[in-house]
Amino acid sequence: MGALDYLYYFCTIPTTKTKLKTMQTVEIKVKMDCDGCERIVRNAVSNMKGVKSVDINRKQSKVTVIGCVDPNKVLRRIKGTGKKRAEFWPYVPQHVVSYPHAAGVYDKRAPAGYVRNVQTVPTSQETEEKFMSLFSEDNVNACSIM
Numbered sequence: 001m002g003a004l005d006y007l008y009y010f011c012t013i014p015t016t017k018t019k020l021k022t023m024q025t026v027e028i029k030v031k032m033d034c035d036g037c038e039r040i041v042r043n044a045v046s047n048m049k050g051v052k053s054v055d056i057n058r059k060q061s062k063v064t065v066i067g068c069v070d071p072n073k074v075l076r077r078i079k080g081t082g083k084k085r086a087e088f089w090p091y092v093p094q095h096v097v098s099y100p101h102a103a104g105v106y107d108k109r110a111p112a113g114y115v116r117n118v119q120t121v122p123t124s125q126e127t128e129e130k131f132m133s134l135f136s137e138d139n140v141n142a143c144s145i146m
Contacts, residue, residue, distance in 0.1 A: 021050060021068040027089035028063045030078055032056070037083075044081045045074060060111045062089060092117045 032038050038056050041063060046054045050068035057064075065074050071088070078086045090107075091114035097105060105118050 021070065023052075023066070023068055024071070026065045026069065026071045026074050028065070028075060028078055028086055029061055029089050029091075030063050030083050030086045031061050032058050032083075040081050041078055041083065044077050048074065048077060062111075090116055 030041060032041060038058055042054055042056055045051060045063065045065055048067075048069060051065055052067040053065075055064040055066075056062070063078065075086060075088065091110050094113050094115050097115055097118075099105065102118075105115050107116050110116065
């Protein structure tokens with residue numbers, strides 16, 4: 001680093017430096033009824049800086065944006081088009097969730113094969129029974145861990 005570089009960094013305002021955004025995929029749930037709604041959302045998002053591609057699936061009410069963008073800015077831009085009920089994609093594939101039929105996970109409005117992305121924690125009874133079965137009271141020296 002030379003003297004000119006030192007003076008350059010010394011004289012520049014630190015707030016002008018921008019963070020580099022990484023390439024990411026943003027999925028948003030938006031209710032779209034017609035071609036006009038789809039076109040408005042597509043134009044609003046595709047004009048953003050850093051967007052590489054926009055994929056809209058009207059049947060699933062899903063907008064997928066790929067690029068170097070901030071997810072919150074994409075959501076705000078979509079809400080600015082009049083789609084006030086837009087939200088981040090709340091669903092995951094059914095085979096990923098350990099308890100897909102637990103309370104709060106199943107959603108009737110979810111597309112086929114998807115459930116809500118909710119972390120289900122086993123109840124304390126299940127974990128307690130698991131730990132109790134590791135040790136035997138009949139033979140104290142026997143342990144199923146070893």
